[in-house]
Amino acid sequence: MIPALAVKSLRNRKFTAVLTLLSIALAVVLLLGVERIRSEARAGFASTISGTDLIVGARSSPVHLLLYSVFRIGNATNNVRWDSYTALASRPEVEWTIPLSLGDSHRGFRVLGTTPDYFEHFRFARGRKLEVAVGKQFEDVHDAVLGAEVADTLGYKLGQSIVIAHGAGDVSFALHKDHPFRVVGILARTGTPVDRTVHVTLEGLDAVHAEQNGIDASDPLAAALRASEDSSTANANGHSADASVQPESKRVLTALLIGLKSRGAALSVQRFVNEYPGEPLTAILPGPTLEEVWDIVGAAEKTLLAVSALVVVVGLAGMLVALLTSLSERRREMAILRSVGARPMHIFGLILGEAAFLTLAGIAVGLAILYIGLPEGNAG
Amino acid sequence: MSFLRENPVTGSADFSGKVEGVAENVVDLSGIRFSWTGAPPFVIDVKSMRVARGERVFLRGPSGSGKSTLLSLMAGVIPIREGSLRVLGREIGVLGGTERDRFRADHIGFIFQMFNLIPYLSVEENVSLPCGFSWTRRANAVRAGGSVEREAMRLLERLDMGAADVQRRPVTELSVGQQQRVAAARALIGAPELVIADEPTSSLDADRRSAFIDLLFGECEREHATLIFVSHDATLAPLFDREIDFVEINRAGAAEH
Numbered sequence: 001m002i003p004a005l006a007v008k009s010l011r012n013r014k015f016t017a018v019l020t021l022l023s024i025a026l027a028v029v030l031l032l033g034v035e036r037i038r039s040e041a042r043a044g045f046a047s048t049i050s051g052t053d054l055i056v057g058a059r060s061s062p063v064h065l066l067l068y069s070v071f072r073i074g075n076a077t078n079n080v081r082w083d084s085y086t087a088l089a090s091r092p093e094v095e096w097t098i099p100l101s102l103g104d105s106h107r108g109f110r111v112l113g114t115t116p117d118y119f120e121h122f123r124f125a126r127g128r129k130l131e132v133a134v135g136k137q138f139e140d141v142h143d144a145v146l147g148a149e150v151a152d153t154l155g156y157k158l159g160q161s162i163v164i165a166h167g168a169g170d171v172s173f174a175l176h177k178d179h180p181f182r183v184v185g186i187l188a189r190t191g192t193p194v195d196r197t198v199h200v201t202l203e204g205l206d207a208v209h210a211e212q213n214g215i216d217a218s219d220p221l222a223a224a225l226r227a228s229e230d231s232s233t234a235n236a237n238g239h240s241a242d243a244s245v246q247p248e249s250k251r252v253l254t255a256l257l258i259g260l261k262s263r264g265a266a267l268s269v270q271r272f273v274n275e276y277p278g279e280p281l282t283a284i285l286p287g288p289t290l291e292e293v294w295d296i297v298g299a300a301e302k303t304l305l306a307v308s309a310l311v312v313v314v315g316l317a318g319m320l321v322a323l324l325t326s327l328s329e330r331r332r333e334m335a336i337l338r339s340v341g342a343r344p345m346h347i348f349g350l351i352l353g354e355a356a357f358l359t360l361a362g363i364a365v366g367l368a369i370l371y372i373g374l375p376e377g378n379a380g
Numbered sequence: 381m382s383f384l385r386e387n388p389v390t391g392s393a394d395f396s397g398k399v400e401g402v403a404e405n406v407v408d409l410s411g412i413r414f415s416w417t418g419a420p421p422f423v424i425d426v427k428s429m430r431v432a433r434g435e436r437v438f439l440r441g442p443s444g445s446g447k448s449t450l451l452s453l454m455a456g457v458i459p460i461r462e463g464s465l466r467v468l469g470r471e472i473g474v475l476g477g478t479e480r481d482r483f484r485a486d487h488i489g490f491i492f493q494m495f496n497l498i499p500y501l502s503v504e505e506n507v508s509l510p511c512g513f514s515w516t517r518r519a520n521a522v523r524a525g526g527s528v529e530r531e532a533m534r535l536l537e538r539l540d541m542g543a544a545d546v547q548r549r550p551v552t553e554l555s556v557g558q559q560q561r562v563a564a565a566r567a568l569i570g571a572p573e574l575v576i577a578d579e580p581t582s583s584l585d586a587d588r589r590s591a592f593i594d595l596l597f598g599e600c601e602r603e604h605a606t607l608i609f610v611s612h613d614a615t616l617a618p619l620f621d622r623e624i625d626f627v628e629i630n631r632a633g634a635a636e637h
Contacts, residue, residue, distance in 0.1 A: 341485020
């Protein structure tokens with residue numbers, strides 16, 4: 001009896017009922033949408049790097065090291081010498097290493113100098129390997145492999161010749177025009193900072209930086225260096241396949257990723273790095289440091305969640321207002337129902353039933369909008 | 381009368397369903413005092429009032445004299461605090477809220493002055509409404525008409541509301557006279573023993589007023605229902621079996637007049 005009455009009563013007040021229902025539905029969409037974006041953002045964040053046991057860089061705070069080495073945010077305060085790298089790479093616990101050299105850019109995108117080990121060992125999102133969507137990995141000194149977003153944004157195809165600039169800015173006057181790189185591959189989309197990175201060989205970068213030193217003629221020291229290195233640079237220009245355009249010993253890195261044979265060795269290798277006598281270095285475990293960064297980033301997203309929770313409260317309050325307004329209009333109806341034998345519980349059930357129906361239907365519509373209108377993955 | 385006195389109040393516990401042959405008086409009221417606060421001044425202070433089975437009683441009194449409050453007490457909408465009020469032989473004062481609601485649903489049909497109908501229900505649904513709250517009246521309606529819907533139709537036809545186009549109209553678009561006839565059909569469905577009409581004709585013009593009262597009388601007689609008809613309009617009094625002047629019996633009201 002009472003449910004039938006509730007349905008007929010709601011049908012009689014279609015307009016307010018639909019408005020109330022929609023406001024609840026939108027509140028639900030907002031709350032769950034934000035919650036989903038939040039969890040996807042968190043998952044995406046955590047999946048930026050995977051399978052790496054240690055990240056090593058010049059002495060700095062762990063968060064800073066993680067931000068510049070993995071997220072390409074900010075710049076390193078200092079470099080890692082090549083001999084430190086070789087010393088670490090030759091440790092018995094170490095299974096693989098990926099050298100990273102940052103500090104250059106191409107039209108606003110960061111340029112990363114590395115070796116083919118990067119494609120071999122770098123993992124993201126629970127152990128996924130980088131895949132080359134078009135073309136191949138770099139083989140030649142002046143080969144470049146683009147992240148998906150770089151290729152999309154700049155509209156680059158295979159064979160495109162690109163020039164990199166010193167520094168991370170969008171506009172740089174120090175263009176390394178004499179050493180253009182050739183795009184040989186474009187990576188599949190990963191949803192990580194890799195998408196926004198131009199990958200080149202360490203040797204290619206060496207060549208560029210040797211030339212950089214060369215053109216800086218106003219600097220007497222650079223001029224002197226140039227004079228001493230003239231022979232090897234000329235040699236490199238003549239034989240571009242030759243890997244050592246600059247003596248390896250002079251090469252500097254920004255950071256390195258290390259994979260260990262056994263994860264259990266992570267702490268002892270970390271201690272070795274932190275106490276490395278050759279130069280001041282820092283080694284971090286990516287997991288805990290990611291958590292630390294998320295705690296900083298997460299504050300904003302908690303605020304967003306609080307705001308959408310408030311929207312739900314406002315939606316429900318709106319329904320309550322509509323309900324209470326209707327109560328005074330419906331006093332007559334209640335008196336009639338009482339006169340034909342309805343108990344106070346019946347009246348209560350009628351009013352509450354309508355509110356419950358609106359709330360549940362609102363939630364259902366909200367979920368429908370969320371899953372039909374915003375399919376999974378779109379939000380991230 | 382003596383039969384009722386011999387039965388203690390609690391002796392009415394076995395009372396159920398129809399009460400024909402059990403009580404001579406449909407309403408037997410004594411020493412009822414009521415005020416909304418529970419303390420003086422009282423709105424109602426009635427020493428004695430009786431309505432016999434099958435009677436058509438005209439309860440006359442000016443607006444605001446407490447008639448409607450008395451009706452609410454009889455129907456068990458408001459609990460009784462002081463005095464004894466037997467309806468159909470049953471002491472209303474000792475019943476709990478739920479029992480009073482069930483008693484009202486089973487035995488009493490109510491007609492108000494205006495706005496008697498639930499706006500979102502059809503004419504037929506409005507008439508059938510009491511059968512949704514009382515098994516007794518549902519059973520009575522089914523026995524009389526074969527089904528609740530057919531009994532509702534039959535009552536509407538008897539009250540000149542049988543035309544299909546009238547029944548299909550939203551109740552809010554019916555004339556006041558038509559609305560009151562739908563309300564009368566609702567009060568009568570399922571043969572309640574007592575029909576209480578609270579100023580049902582005060583929004584009708586004179587012609588429609590007497591036509592409505594004739595219809596109501598006819599149906600109450602057919603259904604063997606007792607009718608308590610409340611109005612401030614003394615000109616209607618001669619139509620009834622008996623007239624009770626509420627101002628006379630209500631000592632609380634007397635002080636004010």
